[in-house]
Amino acid sequence: MRSDQLAVAITVAAVLIVLILVTHVLVFHFRRVHRRSRALVTIFGAGLAAQVVLCRGLGLDTHRIFCGGVLIFCAFIMYMPFYYMLATSFSIRMLLEVRRASPLSPQDLRALYPGPVVLGGRLETLAASGYAVRVGDAYVLTGKGRFVARVFGAVKALWRLGPGG
Amino acid sequence: MKGLLLAVAGAAVLTLVATLVFRLFATERRAALLVRLFLLSLPVFVLVYVLTPADLGVIQPWAVEPDPRLELAYGLVVYSALFFGGLLQLYNLAERGFSLRILIDIGEAPNGRLAERDLVQAYGGRRGFDAALDKRIDGLLSTGLIHVVDGRFELTPRGARGVRLYQPLRAFLRLGTA
Numbered sequence: 001m002r003s004d005q006l007a008v009a010i011t012v013a014a015v016l017i018v019l020i021l022v023t024h025v026l027v028f029h030f031r032r033v034h035r036r037s038r039a040l041v042t043i044f045g046a047g048l049a050a051q052v053v054l055c056r057g058l059g060l061d062t063h064r065i066f067c068g069g070v071l072i073f074c075a076f077i078m079y080m081p082f083y084y085m086l087a088t089s090f091s092i093r094m095l096l097e098v099r100r101a102s103p104l105s106p107q108d109l110r111a112l113y114p115g116p117v118v119l120g121g122r123l124e125t126l127a128a129s130g131y132a133v134r135v136g137d138a139y140v141l142t143g144k145g146r147f148v149a150r151v152f153g154a155v156k157a158l159w160r161l162g163p164g165g
Numbered sequence: 166m167k168g169l170l171l172a173v174a175g176a177a178v179l180t181l182v183a184t185l186v187f188r189l190f191a192t193e194r195r196a197a198l199l200v201r202l203f204l205l206s207l208p209v210f211v212l213v214y215v216l217t218p219a220d221l222g223v224i225q226p227w228a229v230e231p232d233p234r235l236e237l238a239y240g241l242v243v244y245s246a247l248f249f250g251g252l253l254q255l256y257n258l259a260e261r262g263f264s265l266r267i268l269i270d271i272g273e274a275p276n277g278r279l280a281e282r283d284l285v286q287a288y289g290g291r292r293g294f295d296a297a298l299d300k301r302i303d304g305l306l307s308t309g310l311i312h313v314v315d316g317r318f319e320l321t322p323r324g325a326r327g328v329r330l331y332q333p334l335r336a337f338l339r340l341g342t343a
Binding site: 003004006007010025028029032033061063067070071074075076077078080081086087088090091092094095096098099102103104105106109110113115116118119120122123125126131132135137138139140141145146148149150152153155156158159160161162163164165 | 188247254261264265267304317337
C-alpha cells in the first residue's frame with residue numbers, strides 16, 4: 001500500500017476543487033441558469049463523485065478517499081456563503097448603487113429598496129423553495145419552514161442575538 | 166484520521182466556547198469576536214496535535230498517517246473550513262439572515278399566518294423593514310465602505326476597491342441587480 005495516500009487524495013481534491021469553481025463560473029457565464037442553487041450543488045456533487053472514482057482508480061484506501069471528499073465538502077461550505085453574499089447581499093448591492101449614482105442621499109438609497117417589493121420577492125422565493133405557502137393573502141410556514149424557523153430561533157435564543165434580520 | 170478527528174472536536178469545543186462568551190458578555194461586534202476566538206484557538210490546535218499520540222489511543226493502525234506534518238496541515242484546513250463555513254456562517258445567518266427572519270416572523274405571527282401587506286411592519290420582530298435597511302447602511306458606514314459628504318453617501322477608497330472586486334464577479338456570473 002502506498003505511503004503517500006493522503007497527499008494523493010489532497011492533490012486530487014485540490015485539482016477537482018479548482019475544476020469545480022471553473023465549471024461553475026463558465027456555466028453561469030455562458031448559460032442561462034434558472035435554478036442556481038441546484039446547479040451549484042450538482043457541480044459540487046459531480047466533483048465529489050469524481051474524487052471517489054479517481055482516488056479509487058489510483059488505489060487509495062477508503063479512509064483517504066473519505067479525507068479527500070471532506071476537503072471538497074469544506075470547499076462547498078466555504079464557497080456557498082461567498083456565492084450567496086455576492087448574489088443576494090443587500091450591503092453589496094447598496095455599495096454598487098452608491099457607486100452608480102454617487103453621491104446618493106440616504107432617502108434615495110432607501111427608496112431603491114421599497115419594503116413591499118423586496119419582501120414580496122423574498123416571500124415568493126421562500127414559497128418556491130418550499131419553506132412557506134401562500135394561503136389567500138397570507139403566508140404560512142410549511143413543515144420545512146417551521147423546522148428551520150425553530151432551529152434558528154433556538155440558536156438566536158441560545159446566543160442571545162436579539163431579533164436580527 | 167487524527168487531523169480530521171481533532172478538527173471536528175476542535176470545532177465543537179470552539180462552538181461551546183463561543184456560546185459561553187455570547188451568553189456571558191454583551192457585545193455588538195460578535196463576528197469579530199468569533200474570528201478572534203478562532204485565531205486564538207489555532208496555536209492550541211497545533212499544540213494538542215503535537216502533544217497527543219498519533220493514534221489518539223483509538224485510531225486503527227491503517228488510519229494512522231505516516232506524515233504527521235501533512236496531516237496537521239490537513240487538520241488545520243478542515244478546522245478552518247468548519248469555522249469559516251460552519252460556525253461563522255451559522256452566526257451570520259442567525260444574526261443577519263433576511264429570509265430566515267421572514268420565516269421566524271411568519272412563525273411568530275398570530276395563528277402562524279402573516280399577510281404580505283403586514284410583513285413590512287412585522288419584519289424583524291416588529292422592528293420593521295426600514296430598520297433592516299438602516300442596519301445595512303450603518304454597517305457600510307461603520308466598516309468604512311461609504312461615508313457622508315454634504316449629507317450624501319459616497320464610496321470611500323476602501324468601498325471603491327470592494328466594488329472593483331464585486332462588480333466584475335457579479336457581471337461575469339450574470340447575477341444582475343435584482
